[in-house]
Structure formats: structure tokens, C-alpha cells
Amino acid sequence: MGRKRTKSGKIRLAEVAELAGVSPITASRFFRNPEALSVAKRTRVESAAQELGYVPNLAARALASQRTEVIGVLIPSLTNNVFSDVLRGIYDAFEGSPYSIQLSNTRYSILQEEKLLRLFLAQKPAGLIVTGIDQTTESRAMLEAADCPIVQIMEIGPNPVDMMIGFSHYDAARAAIAHLFAQGHRKVGFVGARMDPRVQRRLDGYVAAMKDAGLFDQRLIVTTATPTSVTLGGALFADLLARESGIDSVFCANDDLALGVLFECRRREIAVPEQIAIVGFNDLEFMASSVPTLTSVRTNRYEMGSAAAAMLIEAIEGKRPQEPVLDLGFTVIERQSSQTQRPAAGPRAAEWAPVIQNDSVTNDP
Amino acid sequence: MGRKRTKSGKIRLAEVAELAGVSPITASRFFRNPEALSVAKRTRVESAAQELGYVPNLAARALASQRTEVIGVLIPSLTNNVFSDVLRGIYDAFEGSPYSIQLSNTRYSILQEEKLLRLFLAQKPAGLIVTGIDQTTESRAMLEAADCPIVQIMEIGPNPVDMMIGFSHYDAARAAIAHLFAQGHRKVGFVGARMDPRVQRRLDGYVAAMKDAGLFDQRLIVTTATPTSVTLGGALFADLLARESGIDSVFCANDDLALGVLFECRRREIAVPEQIAIVGFNDLEFMASSVPTLTSVRTNRYEMGSAAAAMLIEAIEGKRPQEPVLDLGFTVIERQSSQTQRPAAGPRAAEWAPVIQNDSVTNDP
DNA sequence: AGGATCGTTGACAGCGCTACCAGCAACGAC
DNA sequence: GTCGTTGCTGGTAGCGCTGTCAACGATCCT
Structure with a gap:
């Protein structure tokens, strides 16, 4: 009769055990805790499993264990x-x-x-x-x-x-606003979309920073529940400009919005950062290669x-x-879009050095 | 003794069956093929399951079935x-x-x-x-x-x-090149990254189109195995410009590369589309809102x-x-980046109409 | 030497569910 | 009246694996 097999011809643990000349439970242990077996049995089970092409049945394992x-x-x-x-x-x-x-x-x-x-x-x-x-x-x-x-x-x-x-999204937003203040900006707009809890906390951080500086103004804030997009960034910024004049900078709740704002500025021939500074959030890859390069808050996703x-x-x-709580922090990456004293060739070259990045297989972009 | 329960206190099918006053197998059938039960038992099992908060054990089901x-x-x-x-x-x-x-x-x-x-x-x-x-x-x-x-x-x-x-990625690439030809372009560069099989087939389509027109030149092609990025698009385009002069347009194997090329043009003060036309691939959201808007091949992902x-x-x-084979096709979305006769206000407005799109929940962007 | 300990192995008894087949009533066809 | 036929229900017997406990020889300690 030879080895019994299940209808479908699948190899079971019992077959492996039989070929290896051990009991099924010993074979089972091999897969869960090989160290518990003697070296002799370990190798026997291993080669038997290999030979038969055994693959454990996860459903049975889950049920039993x-x-x-x-x-x-x-x-x-x-x-x-x-x-x-x-x-x-x-x-x-x-x-x-x-x-x-x-x-x-x-x-x-x-x-x-x-x-x-x-x-x-x-x-x-x-x-x-x-x-x-x-x-x-x-x-x-x-x-x-x-x-x-x-x-x-x-x-x-x-x-x-x-x-x-x-x-802390709150702290990250505050740091972004602090950077804009340090660059001399005062009338900082906020552009946000989707408004999930994390975006909301970024808004909270923005509001707190503005209030602390005595610069808070509700009219500087434009948000929507609509999912974010580059196009939406442009549209929201257009709303902001229509509503309020004299804005000198915009903090965007994410980078897509920031890119949209940048394009809208270009469309209106607003100079960035001379007339409007832009800061995004997340530091997606494209932020470093846009023209001008875009400041963002890097997060370790x-x-x-x-x-x-x-x-x-x-x-x-x-x-x-x-x-149990691990704070991965954030970094404000200062780039051209928010630097009032636009740096000369040096920094630009530096930002351009790693043109071919992300080449590792494990990092798989 | 009441109902027996498993150690963990979990509700089993047997408990549901008992409460409903049917056999376990009947209860089982309720979950797989309710129509097979009489209406009376069906409702009994249903309310029993509801009352006990029964959730089937998938592992047991998988093992048995x-x-x-x-x-x-x-x-x-x-x-x-x-x-x-x-x-x-x-x-x-x-x-x-x-x-x-x-x-x-x-x-x-x-x-x-x-x-x-x-x-x-x-x-x-x-x-x-x-x-x-x-x-x-x-x-x-x-x-x-x-x-x-x-x-x-x-x-x-x-x-x-x-x-x-x-x-067909091959056909899609050919269509993109045909569009560039129709706009009067002749010296069309190709920029590709990652070079997976689908990108390779886009390249094949490009090569075939160029050869058919008698315009093929190996030096117009820049590729790398490096994963794609916006930054990389700029770098590859820079390579292409350094190697070959007189290029009038670039077909990018994807939209990130196209955006990178656009930024590189801006950096070098190359007018798009007047000096260089750009066509991307996939039609990601940002293509419609960049400045100029970017032509791309829309795919139905x-x-x-x-x-x-x-x-x-x-x-x-x-x-x-x-x-068994379904061809979802593609569409060349012609935008400013490849239109030699740049349209006036009309088209731009049209492209800007749906500023707030993708608002549906089911579509979840 | 006797007992304790350790490392290794196996027997047994399910895990919770469903496939399969048998049973039973109700009904109609011949 | 017998024989299907259909619709519904239940009993039995596992699915393939592992938890638990017991057993065994070998080693160690007193």
C-alpha cells in the first residue's frame, strides 16, 4: 500500500514522519522548535521534508494550536x-x-x-x-x-x-511654523485637505504657533474634507488668495498640496519664495527636485x-x-521654497548630489 | 451545566445550534447555503447566532472543507x-x-x-x-x-x-509617439527607469515607432535599472541632453520621470513645449495640474x-x-506639454474645471 | 547506589467545522 | 399501492496538526 495520502495527493506531516522514521509529533516539533530534536533526527526530518516537498497546512496548525x-x-x-x-x-x-x-x-x-x-x-x-x-x-x-x-x-x-x-504632528507643525517665522514670515496661511485626526493635529499646532506669536487669523486657514491631491492644493490656495491678501507664506498639511500651491504660484507668476514661501509635510521624494526645491517636514514612514x-x-x-512608546520624531528640511536669503550654487548642488538614490532592493521603491 | 464552551469562552457553532434547537450541521448549512433550510429554522439559527455573537472559526472551516x-x-x-x-x-x-x-x-x-x-x-x-x-x-x-x-x-x-x-504597453507607447509625430516632433528621446517587462515593452513600442518613421537612433534612449523617481527623471534627462543635441521631445516611461524632466527643463530654462515637448505615462493626478500641464497616456488602473x-x-x-482576456485600453491625454500650437484660455480652463475631484468615498484616494 | 534531573521521544485526544451519506416526510407518477 | 423524487435534517467520521502528559535512557548529584 505504501504511504497513505490525502485525496488531493498532498503530502502531510505523517508522510514526512514516516519517511524520516520518526513519529508525527517529532516531525511537528522539527518545524516549530528544531533545537528540541537530536541532530540525527533533525537532519532526517529535514531531508524527508525536502524530498517530499512538504508544506505545512496552516489551517490545521491554526486549528490545533x-x-x-x-x-x-x-x-x-x-x-x-x-x-x-x-x-x-x-x-x-x-x-x-x-x-x-x-x-x-x-x-x-x-x-x-x-x-x-x-x-x-x-x-x-x-x-x-x-x-x-x-x-x-x-x-x-x-x-x-x-x-x-x-x-x-x-x-x-x-x-x-x-x-x-x-x-507628534502637533510639534511637527509648530516646528514648521517656527521655521517660517525664523525666515521672517508673519502672515502664514494654512492649507489642509482630508482633515483626518493627524492633519487636524497639524492644524492645531499651526494655530497654537500663530496664537503664541499673536498672528492668528481664522481667515488664513483653508481646509476641506475632500481627499488630498495636487490639483486640490492649487484650488485651495486660490481660495486663500481670493479671501485674504498680503499672505507671505503657506504651510501645507502635506506635500501634494504644497506641489499644487507651487504650480498655482507659477500659474499666477507669484515668485517662490520671494513673494510666497511654501512648506509641505512628509518630505516625499519630489520635494527635493522641484523648482524651486520645496521645504518639508520629513517623517520616518x-x-x-x-x-x-x-x-x-x-x-x-x-x-x-x-x-512601549517610541517617538520617531521629524526633521524640518529647509529648501529653497522657504529661504528668504536664497543660497547660491552650493546648496543647490548639494541637494542635487544624490540624483540616483533609493537603489537598494530591500528598500524597493 | 448549561452550554459547554471552549476554554477561551468562544462561541462555537455547536452552541448556536443548541440555542436554536437544531443540529450543528444544520447551523453550519445556514452560514453556507441558507436557502437549503426551512424558513423557520433559518430564522431560529440566525437569531441564535446574533444573540451569541457567533463568528465562525475560519481555520476549522478551511481544514474541514x-x-x-x-x-x-x-x-x-x-x-x-x-x-x-x-x-x-x-x-x-x-x-x-x-x-x-x-x-x-x-x-x-x-x-x-x-x-x-x-x-x-x-x-x-x-x-x-x-x-x-x-x-x-x-x-x-x-x-x-x-x-x-x-x-x-x-x-x-x-x-x-x-x-x-x-x-498593450507596446501599443500605448506607439500611440504616444504617434501623437508627438503629429505635433511635428521628430527627434524624440526616451527616458526609462526600473525597466521591468512592461517598461521594456513601452520601450519596444517607442523603438518600433521610431524605426517605422526612419528616425530611430540608439543615442536617444536613456534607461536605468534604478527604481523610478522624480529626481531620477531630471538626472536621466540631463544625461540625454549631455549626450545628444537637437532633441525636440521626450517620451517618459512614467509620470514621475516626466515631472522630473519638466523640473530639469525649468532649471535649465528650456521652454516646454516650445523647445522640448514632454509626454508621460499613466496619467497620475498631478499631470493635469502642473505648469504646463503634462501630456500622458491614461491607463485604467x-x-x-x-x-x-x-x-x-x-x-x-x-x-x-x-x-478570458479583457483589454482595458488606454488614452493619450493631450495637454500643454506636447502641444506645439499652445491653445488659448479655453482648454486651460477646461482642464482646470474639476479642481475638486475624486470625492467619492468608494474611490478613496 | 539511589534518586533527581535533563533531553528527547511518543501516545492520545482533540481543535471547530464540514463532506458524505442516510433518513424521513410529503408528494406525485405510474 | 409501489416506486421514485424532492426538500429538509441529522449522524458519523474525519480534515492535519499540536497541547499535554507520560515514558525513556543518560547524566548528575549526594
Whole structure:
């Protein structure tokens, strides 16, 4: 009769064990904790598995062990460049690990997030990555009751559910405005779209900075719930100009908007930065190569994803980090669009030096 | 004793069945094929499940039924805007369905793709979406032996494994060049990065068009294996200018490169389109709002994803499409950057009309 | 020498669900 | 009246793997 096989002809653990001359449970251990086997059996099982081309049945494993190797990831948007960078960090960090990622899109809705969370938690994930700190109370309760590690990403705040990694959007916005003040600007406009919680906190930072300087004016703020785009940046800036005159600079809640503002300036023949200074947010790649180059607040998106994944893996394996909250910070990258004393050739050349960057395979842009 | 429960306190199907006063198997059927139950039992099971907050255990289901509701998706990059649009289409189309998406990144490596494919197929997915038509022979064999529907996306070609949805990159490039010819351009440069199979086919289309017109010159082509970026577009264009003079137009293999070329022109004070015409590829959002607006080849990326998902669902449910190959086509969107007779106010206004677009939630940008 | 400890191995009993087949009532065709 | 036929329901027997516990020889300690 030879080896029994399942209908589909699939190789089971039992076949591997038989070929290796060990019990199924020993073969099973080989895949979970090879060190527990004697070297002799280890090699026997290994070569048997190799020979038969054995691939474990994850469903059976999950059922028997009462846990999965699924990491749930909840993000609000698949389009936003910001999230694709974070995702890349997450996927890269999990590569080679046994964990598989289950990605879901909340579409910026905390109700949708709650629904997805319920779905995820029912499958007992090994870990969870959620975006932001603004969950519904119901979601919050579920997260706190969950018996798996959880990382909140994108921003930091009080009362982490478990672990948290991000930076202060409020402080980042304040730093951007401080830079504009340092360059002598006073009438700073704010252009924002989508207005999700993080953009809202950037706005809060802007408002606080302006109020502290005694320069706050509601009419300098233009926002919309519409999803962001370059085109929208131009349109919102046009609204701002129509409403208020004498603006000397604009802080944009993201880089797409900043690029749109730049184009709108060009269209109206407004000199940047001489007449209007522009500062964006996130420091996407194109900011360094536009004309003029655009100042932005650099955020560590890829690192946020990979660090979140790394923390999660550590925590799953029982090695919780000392410090559950990790602030990745930000950097104001000062470029031509906001520099009143426009630098000569030097800086321009420096900014142009790394023309061919991002060439690493692991970083996969 | 009341209802027995599993250690973790989870509600099992047996509990639901007990509360509903039916056998477990009847309760099971309710979730898979409600029509098979009498109306009375159906409502009883439904309210029992509701009351207990029952959520099925997917691992047990997969193990017992020997199939999963997992859709494997293999894409070469998480960063590229092109794929994020496709992914959005896929995720949106699967939303509300029982299927869950398992996404993996091949990093433009067909060997990596083969490895991932092996992994996926071992878990008997319900369906598979793979990128492109250039698989290893081993991958090809696995795909053909797979007993689930498969959709190849991003391009079309001969011999689909199963279903196929995309467009001809070769034809699209030829159309772009034809447009430049029609505008009176002759010395058309080509700028390409990453040079994956689809970019290669765009190059092939360019080469064929140039040869047909008797204008082909190897020195007009600049490519690199480096991943694409705006900065890189400028750098490659600079290379092209340094090597060859008299170029009157540039066809860029994607929009990022085109934007980089535009900035480089601005930096060098080259008038666009008067001195150099620019055509990009994909028609990303910013192409319509740059100054000047940039001509591009529009591709239906979101539709590609959603149509692939729709085809897959149909096929899984036994309704295979008549025509397994779907050509989504492309459109050359002519804008200022390639129009020799620059239009007056009219067209510009038209291009500016939909400043606030993409506002739908389902389209989630 | 006797007992304790360690490293290694195996038997058993499910995990929660569904495929398969059998059963049963109600109905109609012959 | 017998034989399907249809519609619905339930029993049995696993799916492939792992948690738990026990057993074993080898080594170590007192």
C-alpha cells in the first residue's frame, strides 16, 4: 500500500514522519522548535521534508494550536503615499518571518475600523497594527481585551493601548511654523485637505504657533474634507488668495498640496519664495527636485512601519520592549521654497548630489 | 451545566445550534447555503447566532472543507503609485465578500514570485491575481496546474494561463509617439527607469515607432535599472541632453520621470513645449495640474484591479467569463506639454474645471 | 547506589467545522 | 399501492496538526 495520502495527493506531516522514521509529533516539533530534536533526527526530518516537498497546512496548525500567525493591519487609505511607505516597512520587516499580513482599509472611518477589528480579533491574530489613536470606545475596549500585542502607529499620544510608534504632528507643525517665522514670515496661511485626526493635529499646532506669536487669523486657514491631491492644493490656495491678501507664506498639511500651491504660484507668476514661501509635510521624494526645491517636514514612514513590525514580533515572542512608546520624531528640511536669503550654487548642488538614490532592493521603491 | 464552551469562552457553532434547537450541521448549512433550510429554522439559527455573537472559526472551516477563502495577490512593488491604484480596485471589489486578500510583494523578481506562488498554492487559495505575463517556466507550470481561477493583470499577451486583464504597453507607447509625430516632433528621446517587462515593452513600442518613421537612433534612449523617481527623471534627462543635441521631445516611461524632466527643463530654462515637448505615462493626478500641464497616456488602473477581482469572484462561483482576456485600453491625454500650437484660455480652463475631484468615498484616494 | 534531573521521544485526544451519506416526510407518477 | 423524487435534517467520521502528559535512557548529584 505504501504511504497513505490525502485525496488531493498532498503530502502531510505523517508522510514526512514516516519517511524520516520518526513519529508525527517529532516531525511537528522539527518545524516549530528544531533545537528540541537530536541532530540525527533533525537532519532526517529535514531531508524527508525536502524530498517530499512538504508544506505545512496552516489551517490545521491554526486549528490545533488555537492561534494563527496572522498580523492584522488596519490603515485608513491605500492610496496615500504616506501609507504605502509605512506598509512597505511593515511588509519588509515581516518578510522571512512565519507571519502573514492581513491588510484592511478603514477608509478613514472609525466605525469601519471597529467592524474590521471585530472581524480580526475573532480570528485570534498573533498581533495587530492599527493607525492612530482615535478609536471608538468600543474599539478601544476590544483592543484592551485582546490577548495579542498591539501597536498603534502614525502618531503618539497618552494612554497607549499597548505599544505605540509615531511622532507628534502637533510639534511637527509648530516646528514648521517656527521655521517660517525664523525666515521672517508673519502672515502664514494654512492649507489642509482630508482633515483626518493627524492633519487636524497639524492644524492645531499651526494655530497654537500663530496664537503664541499673536498672528492668528481664522481667515488664513483653508481646509476641506475632500481627499488630498495636487490639483486640490492649487484650488485651495486660490481660495486663500481670493479671501485674504498680503499672505507671505503657506504651510501645507502635506506635500501634494504644497506641489499644487507651487504650480498655482507659477500659474499666477507669484515668485517662490520671494513673494510666497511654501512648506509641505512628509518630505516625499519630489520635494527635493522641484523648482524651486520645496521645504518639508520629513517623517520616518518606512521606519515607522518596520519598527512597528519589529516591536510586534518581539512582543509576540515574549520580549516586550522596555519603553512601549517610541517617538520617531521629524526633521524640518529647509529648501529653497522657504529661504528668504536664497543660497547660491552650493546648496543647490548639494541637494542635487544624490540624483540616483533609493537603489537598494530591500528598500524597493 | 448549561452550554459547554471552549476554554477561551468562544462561541462555537455547536452552541448556536443548541440555542436554536437544531443540529450543528444544520447551523453550519445556514452560514453556507441558507436557502437549503426551512424558513423557520433559518430564522431560529440566525437569531441564535446574533444573540451569541457567533463568528465562525475560519481555520476549522478551511481544514474541514479543504479550501480557503483566500485570494492571493502578487504584485512587484508596494511603492509604485500604479500598483496602489490597482490594489485599491482589488480591495474595494472584494469588500463585503467573504474572501480575504493575501498580498505579497515580488520586488520585481520572478524568482521571488515563484517562491511566493509555491507558498500560496500550498494553501489552496480560492483564486490568484498575478502581475504580468513574464513568469518563470516553473511558475507557469504551477499556475497551470493550480485548481483555482487565476487572473494575470497589468498587460495582455498571448497564452493566458487562465484569465487576463490589462492593455498593450507596446501599443500605448506607439500611440504616444504617434501623437508627438503629429505635433511635428521628430527627434524624440526616451527616458526609462526600473525597466521591468512592461517598461521594456513601452520601450519596444517607442523603438518600433521610431524605426517605422526612419528616425530611430540608439543615442536617444536613456534607461536605468534604478527604481523610478522624480529626481531620477531630471538626472536621466540631463544625461540625454549631455549626450545628444537637437532633441525636440521626450517620451517618459512614467509620470514621475516626466515631472522630473519638466523640473530639469525649468532649471535649465528650456521652454516646454516650445523647445522640448514632454509626454508621460499613466496619467497620475498631478499631470493635469502642473505648469504646463503634462501630456500622458491614461491607463485604467483602478478598473484593472476591480475588474480582475470581479472576474475572479465570478469564476470562483462557476460563472466563467465568455472572453478570458479583457483589454482595458488606454488614452493619450493631450495637454500643454506636447502641444506645439499652445491653445488659448479655453482648454486651460477646461482642464482646470474639476479642481475638486475624486470625492467619492468608494474611490478613496 | 539511589534518586533527581535533563533531553528527547511518543501516545492520545482533540481543535471547530464540514463532506458524505442516510433518513424521513410529503408528494406525485405510474 | 409501489416506486421514485424532492426538500429538509441529522449522524458519523474525519480534515492535519499540536497541547499535554507520560515514558525513556543518560547524566548528575549526594
